[in-house]
Structures are given as structure tokens and as C-alpha cells.
Amino acid sequence: MSKLFEPTTIGSISVANHIAMAPLTRNRSPGAIPNDLNVEYYRQRATAGLIVSEGTAITHQAQGYADVPGLYKPEAIEGWKRVTDAVHAAGGKIVTQLWHVGRISHTSLQPDGGKPVAPSAIAAKSKTYVLNEDGTGAFVETSEPRALDLAEIPALIEDYRKAARSAIEAGFDGVEIHAANGYLLEQFMRSNSNHRDDQYGGPIENRIRLTLEVVAAVTAEIGADKTGIRISPTTPANDVSDPDPKALYTALVEGLAEYSLAFIHVIEGATGGPRDVLPFDWAALKAAYREAGGKAVWMVNNGYDRQSAIDAVESGYADVVAFGRPFISNPDLVRRLKEDASWNELDGATLYGGGAEGYTTYPTLG
Structure with a gap:
């Protein structure tokens, strides 16, 4: 059997195989509270x-x-405690993704209808998902x-720390800090969205400062x-x-x-899109991390x-491979990978919002 399907550890988390389910926004938690449908989906x-x-x-x-x-x-x-209990009862492990979207928001989603926050007052050429009056x-x-x-940043870092503690209280095995996909932490890191002239803007060491400070706060809180x-x-x-x-x-x-992080989760290329959107040496990035003394599990994602x-894990190119959308339409994706079985087709019309259809209704093998 391939190493991909053998047990391993991710930080202090013992897992059944080298396969991860990537985070997937599905817009099915009204009021920001996980519900029965979410429990079944993750289970x-x-x-x-x-996960x-x-x-x-x-x-x-x-x-x-x-x-x-x-x-x-x-x-x-x-609500999350019910989700984590269900996953654990089914033999799985789950971490939560700590998310601050920054400027990728809408006033209707913000406290008191206020403006979203960002490193700089630069609007994103992007869209977000809101509810109409009819639901x-x-x-x-x-x-x-x-x-x-600048005076707000210490409280922002504290928000991450508190959320990490809440995740552990909710039964999660750990957390993933979201510093990708053009959300707040990446907005600070990328030069087109960060025009600050203080210690969080300008040269690279300033633009990565907030992300590293969040990592320091979260790791100090939960390990x-x-x-x-x-x-x-x-x-x-x-x-971005x-x-x-x-x-x-x-x-x-x-x-x-x-x-001594548990894992670094690297999206290779455009999120959910082409891997070669820009020339980039992914192996060299991992090598730079290892040469600096980093020992975290190296998790790769996008188009695998x-x-x-199998090749990525067997060769040592990666330690874990994450799959995103294939897990939406194939709740038993691990079995399908192991048996080299066909995959269910994804229904794009049911990706965002709605009920059970296209969420918990995809069939398993047999």
C-alpha cells in the first residue's frame, strides 16, 4: 500500500493517513452558528x-x-462542539481555520453596518456573498x-488568540491560521493591498510582521x-x-x-485554478523552510x-496532500483514492448556500 494511506502524525495530532480535507466555504451556518446539517457534513x-x-x-x-x-x-x-464530537466518534481529526477576511466583506455583514477593515483603504476588485431580503x-x-x-492591531492579534482558545474549547484538535487567498493577513503581506508607512508596511519584513505576531500569539496560547x-x-x-x-x-x-508548527499548508498556484499562474519553485520554498530549521509537516494543495x-508523498516532495472540491462531491474520497474508484461529479449550482442537496446528499461507494 502507498505511504499516502498509512497513519502519520501532524504536530501532536495522530491521523489515519496522509490525506487532508481542505477548508471549503459552503454558506450553510445561519447566524454564524454550526447546525445539524454541518454536523452530518463533517461526520x-x-x-x-x-479535516x-x-x-x-x-x-x-x-x-x-x-x-x-x-x-x-x-x-x-x-455548535462546533457537536461537529467535533461527531468527527471524533467517526474516528477522524479536525482543526478549524481561523479566518479574518479583512476587506473582502460588505457593510451589510459588518457590526453596525461599518466599513470592513484592511491594511490600507484600498477597495478589492472582488465579490462576496450576501443574503437578499427574500433569503x-x-x-x-x-x-x-x-x-x-496602528492602535487597533494589538486587539486584532488578541482576537486571534481568543479564537484559538475557543477552538480548543469547542473540541478541535488544533487550528489553521488563514494567511492565504487574499484575506486580511495576506492583504498585509502583498504590496498592492498594503500601502502603510508604519512598522506593518513597506519592506517585506514589515509586511510579514502581523502574520508572524499572530502565529506567536496563537502558538503561545494553544501550543x-x-x-x-x-x-x-x-x-x-x-x-492581491x-x-x-x-x-x-x-x-x-x-x-x-x-x-515548531504542526503544518504549513501551501496552495500551489491560483486557488482552485491553474497551478502555473506565475512561475514559482515550490520545492525551493520547502527547502528554504527546512534550511531555516523548520520541521512542520509540509501540506500541498491544488489540482492533485x-x-x-501518491508520487508527492512517496518522493518526499510533500508530507500530506490536501484535496478541496473532490471532498465536496465524494464524502468517501479516501476510499475512492485507495481503491482507484471513480469520483462523483460536482454540482456547481449547490456550492454556496441552500440545504442538504449538494451538501450531505452525495452518494458513497456501494
Whole structure:
């Protein structure tokens, strides 16, 4: 049997295989509170070695899409506890993705209808998902953000720390810090969205500062062995760009090497799109991390199939392979990979919002 299907450890988390379920926004948690449908959805997919939950807002201000879950209400923590209990009862392991969307939001989703926050007051050429008055969902242009004041940043870091503690209280095995896909932490890192002239803007060491400070706060609170981070060095998602992603992300992973993280989750290429959107040496990024002393599990993601996943793990190119959309339509994806069985086709019309259809209704083998 391939190493892909053998047990391993991710930080202090013992897992059944080298396959992860990537975070997937599904917009099925009204009021930011996980419900019965969410419990069943995650339970069905518990054969993944590690589930990374959908992005979970660390505060109300961090919300960017309608009906996505949070970690800032007691009812949400209780709802997540039911999810984690179900996953654990089915033999799985699950971490939550700590999410602050920054400028990828809309005033209708913000506290008191305020502006979303960002490193700089630069609107993203992007869209977000809101609810119409009749309850149907729609994609709309993101709202113009305001720049975070320097005095607000310590409280923002504290929000991440509190959310990490809440995740452990909710029964999660750990957390993944979302520093990818054009959301707040990546907005600070990328030069087109960060025009600050203080210690969080300008040169690379300043632009990666907030991400490293969040990592320091979270690892101090729950342990580095329960903490991962997701990065996307070349994605153009949500209107982020940088002229030198190699220098930026090499500096970032060298900084991350100071922490004994559980995993680094790398999106290779455009999120959910082409892997070659920009030239980038993915093996060199991992090598730079290892040379700096980093020992975290190296998790890769984007466009992997059965054979490329097997090859990545067998060769040592990666330690774990994450699959995203294939897990939506194939709750038993691990079995299908193991048996080289066909995959269910994804129904794109049911991706965002709605009920059980296209969420918990995909068939398993047999």
C-alpha cells in the first residue's frame, strides 16, 4: 500500500493517513452558528486524515460572507462542539481555520453596518456573498474598506488568540491560521493591498510582521504542535499581487521556522485554478523552510489526483496532500483514492448556500 494511506502524525495530532480535507466555504451556518446539517457534513468526511474546517470568523468584524460559521458566540462554540464530537466518534481529526477576511466583506455583514477593515483603504476588485431580503443569496461587489489604525492591531492579534482558545474549547484538535487567498493577513503581506508607512508596511519584513505576531500569539496560547498556517504565494485571489513572491514567501517561511508548527499548508498556484499562474519553485520554498530549521509537516494543495498525490508523498516532495472540491462531491474520497474508484461529479449550482442537496446528499461507494 502507498505511504499516502498509512497513519502519520501532524504536530501532536495522530491521523489515519496522509490525506487532508481542505477548508471549503459552503454558506450553510445561519447566524454564524454550526447546525445539524454541518454536523452530518463533517461526520461523512471523517475518513480524511485531517479535516481543516471551512473558514471560521474570529470576530463579527472578521465576517465576509453570509451564513459562514464563527467562533465568537457561545452558541457557535456549542455548535462546533457537536461537529467535533461527531468527527471524533467517526474516528477522524479536525482543526478549524481561523479566518479574518479583512476587506473582502460588505457593510451589510459588518457590526453596525461599518466599513470592513484592511491594511490600507484600498477597495478589492472582488465579490462576496450576501443574503437578499427574500433569503436568497447573491454575489455583490465588496465594500470600500478603512485602514486599520496602528492602535487597533494589538486587539486584532488578541482576537486571534481568543479564537484559538475557543477552538480548543469547542473540541478541535488544533487550528489553521488563514494567511492565504487574499484575506486580511495576506492583504498585509502583498504590496498592492498594503500601502502603510508604519512598522506593518513597506519592506517585506514589515509586511510579514502581523502574520508572524499572530502565529506567536496563537502558538503561545494553544501550543505550536496544534497550530498550522495556510499560505498561497502566487494566487491572485481577491485582488492581491506582489512583484516578488519568491522573496516575500521565502522570508515568511524562514520566519515561521522559528516555531515548531504542526503544518504549513501551501496552495500551489491560483486557488482552485491553474497551478502555473506565475512561475514559482515550490520545492525551493520547502527547502528554504527546512534550511531555516523548520520541521512542520509540509501540506500541498491544488489540482492533485490519485497518482500525483501518491508520487508527492512517496518522493518526499510533500508530507500530506490536501484535496478541496473532490471532498465536496465524494464524502468517501479516501476510499475512492485507495481503491482507484471513480469520483462523483460536482454540482456547481449547490456550492454556496441552500440545504442538504449538494451538501450531505452525495452518494458513497456501494
